[in-house]
Amino acid sequence: MEQQSEQQELKDIIASREDGFGFLFKQARNEKSLSIDDVARKLRLDKKIIVALESEDHTQLPASAFVCGYIRNYAKFLNIQPEPLIEYYKKERSEDSLEPKIKIRKEIRNQSYSILSALMMPLFSLLVLAALIAGGWQLWSYLSITYLVNNDQQQESILSDASNQNLNNDESDTLLLPKIDASYELPAGEELIEKGRSIVEQQTGTDISLPIDNVSQQENSQHTESVLPSEEALPVEGSLQAEGSLPAEGSTQAEGSTQAEGSLAAPAEEAVATAADTLAVNHTPEIPTASALADDSASSSFKANQLVMKFTGNSWVSIKDADNKILSSGLIKSGKILHLDGELPYNVFLGDARMVIISFNGHVFDHSSYINEKNIARFKVK
Amino acid sequence: MFGFGRLRGVFSNDLSIDLGTANTLIYIPRQGIVLNEPSVVAIRLDHTTNEKMVAAVGEEAKLMLGRTPGNMEAIRPLKDGVIANFTVTEKMLQHFIHKVHENRFLKPSPRVLVCVPCGSTQVERRAIKESALGAGAREVYLIEEPMAAAIGAGMPVSEPSGSMVVDIGGGTTEVGVLSLSGIVYSESIRIGGDRFDEAIISYVRRNYGSLIGEATAERIKQEIGSAYPGNELLEIEVRGRNLAEGVPRSFALNSNEILEAIQEPLSGIVGAVKIALEQTPPELGADIAEKGMVLTGGGALLRDLDRLLSEETGLPVMIAEDPLTCVARGGGRALEMMDEVSPDLFSAE
Numbered sequence: 001m002e003q004q005s006e007q008q009e010l011k012d013i014i015a016s017r018e019d020g021f022g023f024l025f026k027q028a029r030n031e032k033s034l035s036i037d038d039v040a041r042k043l044r045l046d047k048k049i050i051v052a053l054e055s056e057d058h059t060q061l062p063a064s065a066f067v068c069g070y071i072r073n074y075a076k077f078l079n080i081q082p083e084p085l086i087e088y089y090k091k092e093r094s095e096d097s098l099e100p101k102i103k104i105r106k107e108i109r110n111q112s113y114s115i116l117s118a119l120m121m122p123l124f125s126l127l128v129l130a131a132l133i134a135g136g137w138q139l140w141s142y143l144s145i146t147y148l149v150n151n152d153q154q155q156e157s158i159l160s161d162a163s164n165q166n167l168n169n170d171e172s173d174t175l176l177l178p179k180i181d182a183s184y185e186l187p188a189g190e191e192l193i194e195k196g197r198s199i200v201e202q203q204t205g206t207d208i209s210l211p212i213d214n215v216s217q218q219e220n221s222q223h224t225e226s227v228l229p230s231e232e233a234l235p236v237e238g239s240l241q242a243e244g245s246l247p248a249e250g251s252t253q254a255e256g257s258t259q260a261e262g263s264l265a266a267p268a269e270e271a272v273a274t275a276a277d278t279l280a281v282n283h284t285p286e287i288p289t290a291s292a293l294a295d296d297s298a299s300s301s302f303k304a305n306q307l308v309m310k311f312t313g314n315s316w317v318s319i320k321d322a323d324n325k326i327l328s329s330g331l332i333k334s335g336k337i338l339h340l341d342g343e344l345p346y347n348v349f350l351g352d353a354r355m356v357i358i359s360f361n362g363h364v365f366d367h368s369s370y371i372n373e374k375n376i377a378r379f380k381v382k
Numbered sequence: 383m384f385g386f387g388r389l390r391g392v393f394s395n396d397l398s399i400d401l402g403t404a405n406t407l408i409y410i411p412r413q414g415i416v417l418n419e420p421s422v423v424a425i426r427l428d429h430t431t432n433e434k435m436v437a438a439v440g441e442e443a444k445l446m447l448g449r450t451p452g453n454m455e456a457i458r459p460l461k462d463g464v465i466a467n468f469t470v471t472e473k474m475l476q477h478f479i480h481k482v483h484e485n486r487f488l489k490p491s492p493r494v495l496v497c498v499p500c501g502s503t504q505v506e507r508r509a510i511k512e513s514a515l516g517a518g519a520r521e522v523y524l525i526e527e528p529m530a531a532a533i534g535a536g537m538p539v540s541e542p543s544g545s546m547v548v549d550i551g552g553g554t555t556e557v558g559v560l561s562l563s564g565i566v567y568s569e570s571i572r573i574g575g576d577r578f579d580e581a582i583i584s585y586v587r588r589n590y591g592s593l594i595g596e597a598t599a600e601r602i603k604q605e606i607g608s609a610y611p612g613n614e615l616l617e618i619e620v621r622g623r624n625l626a627e628g629v630p631r632s633f634a635l636n637s638n639e640i641l642e643a644i645q646e647p648l649s650g651i652v653g654a655v656k657i658a659l660e661q662t663p664p665e666l667g668a669d670i671a672e673k674g675m676v677l678t679g680g681g682a683l684l685r686d687l688d689r690l691l692s693e694e695t696g697l698p699v700m701i702a703e704d705p706l707t708c709v710a711r712g713g714g715r716a717l718e719m720m721d722e723v724s725p726d727l728f729s730a731e
Binding site for chain 2 (some may be wrong): 043044045046062063064065068069070072073086314
């Protein structure tokens with residue numbers, strides 16, 4: 001209590017004076033008849049610091065942390081309560097100067113934080129985070145869709161380009177083949193063959209669609225070697241179809257060609273048939289009919305022996321060629337398209353055959369007859 | 383996990399922890415000292431499951447020191463400024479961190495700055511770091527105690543001028559000479575408040591043939607302990623077990639006796655300060671001679687310790703404002719300035 005009242009008294013004295021606490025030191029020192037030297041020696045401080053303390057010359061004093069210590073020591077030495085003096089000194093010097101002098105660039109750190117702002121900050125950051133996540137998810141889903149669409153379009157365009165190229169190549173190849181074969185086999189009927197060839201040329205050139213139904217069953221029966229059920233779709237018949245379908249056109253040229261067939265009779269027909277057989281066996285590129293192309297709108301390319309599989313669902317597949325080389329094996333995901341080349345015959349095994357659309361050499365191949373009750377299909381493609 | 387930790391971090395405060403041998407203080411920037419408790423943990427052994435569990439931490443546990451039944455144990459997990467019992471330290475930190483984050487829905491995940499003695503080894507620093515991480519800290523920074531103490535005392539550490547700080551803690555005394563935000567010289571001796579207590583205990587046993595506990599010794603030190611012979615003689619009445627008779631006896635001690643008792647640890651501190659002055663480069667020595675040195679830590683509260691050091695070294699010695707919390711406050715201030723100041727303020731592991 002005594003201390004408190006003494007402190008209060010000191011505070012009042014300091015507050016009443018304009019020159020702060022310095023005079024208190026000087027007064028107390030004079031009362032004890034001590035010189036500045038005595039004090040400096042006793043406190044082990046420099047004389048100028050004592051003078052500065054008494055005159056409150058802050059320019060001569062070091063950092064506040066030290067000055068507080070000096071004031072305390074000096075006050076203790078003179079039997080004065082140090083707390084009011086230090087309090088006064090601190091008030092006089094701004095609070096900042098009591099802090100260590102390390103520059104703080106972010107002034108915001110010194111701002112007082114209210115409870116509201118303390119709550120708002122995490123809430124706001126949470127909202128921003130949620131918005132970012134939602135936005136990111138939307139963007140991702142949009143990108144993935146456009147990517148898929150683009151991919152499909154690209155694939156389609158590539159396929160159609162490839163089929164066009166193949167078509168052109170095949171035309172030139174197949175146009176030569178019958179000529180050579182026919183001329184070799186049938187020197188006598190050379191003229192007629194030539195005529196027939198020119199018709200074929202015309203027809204392919206004019207791109208007349210030939211109905212598959214027109215293909216004669218006779219020809220089908222001749223290709224007994226082939227295992228493929230959709231024989232009429234095979235472009236092997238291309239050259240024959242041209243001849244066979246001629247009557248449907250009802251032109252004079254068509255008559256001529258039937259005449260050719262008729263006049264050549266057995267040997268000629270045989271020769272053509274063998275020619276066709278060799279074609280079927282060798283699977284040399286043939287002229288794809290326009291109908292076959294139309295059928296193959298899904299996806300196809302017209303490379304030799306190319307097996308194209310489009311998956312509408314996930315299916316396990318294993319395809320081996322004649323050398324037992326694995327062309328493809330494993331689970332293929334829905335939407336994938338496989339392009340397989342190799343030596344014939346292919347051994348095909350499909351785990352879920354209903355999910356696969358197969359086309360061979362550009363023609364859709366219906367494999368539904370090979371599918372067993374467990375949706376598994378095994379067959380050979382020759 | 384990282385993202386979630388950051389999220390939890392938004393709801394947690396940065397903490398500056400003065401993990402001391404005697405007391406643990408936690409300072410939160412803009413809030414000040416939020417926790418000041420003794421570093422004591424009471425462990426209870428459950429006989430049925432044979433498991434140890436924490437019975438009390440801090441103030442409550444300190445009251446149990448030396449007063450526990452057989453199945454309980456009051457432990458001071460830190461010794462000489464470093465971790466002596468890793469798991470108990472971790473539990474204690476966990477308890478304290480939770481205590482300062484009470485009424486929170488999420489588990490706290492604060493950034494933590496821990497003060498370490500400058501003389502601690504890498505292993506000891508690692509142990510402190512690990513235990514803070516184990517207690518739930520998101521990131522742990524270490525700062526050397528003299529640096530934190532100087533910042534907390536308000537010394538101009540970043541100026542090109544030497545500042546000397548003597549931090550007398552419970553387990554260690556750190557002497558540091560700082561300039562330009564760096565430590566020029568530092569020395570850590572394993573003498574602190576605990577050693578004073580031990581010295582008093584052994585003095586009483588030797589001269590009075592009586593055994594007193596640590597808590598009593600601490601009370602004696604705080605009430606009549608003095609580092610320099612003063613004008614007035616203080617006395618205290620204490621009770622201890624008489625070794626010869628085996629029964630508790632009461633006797634009186636005076637401040638001169640205590641001064642005599644703690645002479646040895648005191649001379650250790652004075653010696654460390656003198657060595658530090660010897661090792662300080664002359665320019666910085668001149669600065670220190672002009673401005674003086676600052677005492678921080680609980681040991682600075684020992685009566686007339688500043689006078690003793692001043693007489694012994696011939697330099698002005700000042701006691702910092704609120705010396706007990708200097709280190710924690712300095713650490714908190716360093717934490718606030720973390721992004722702005724040079725990294726050399728922080729100690730490497």
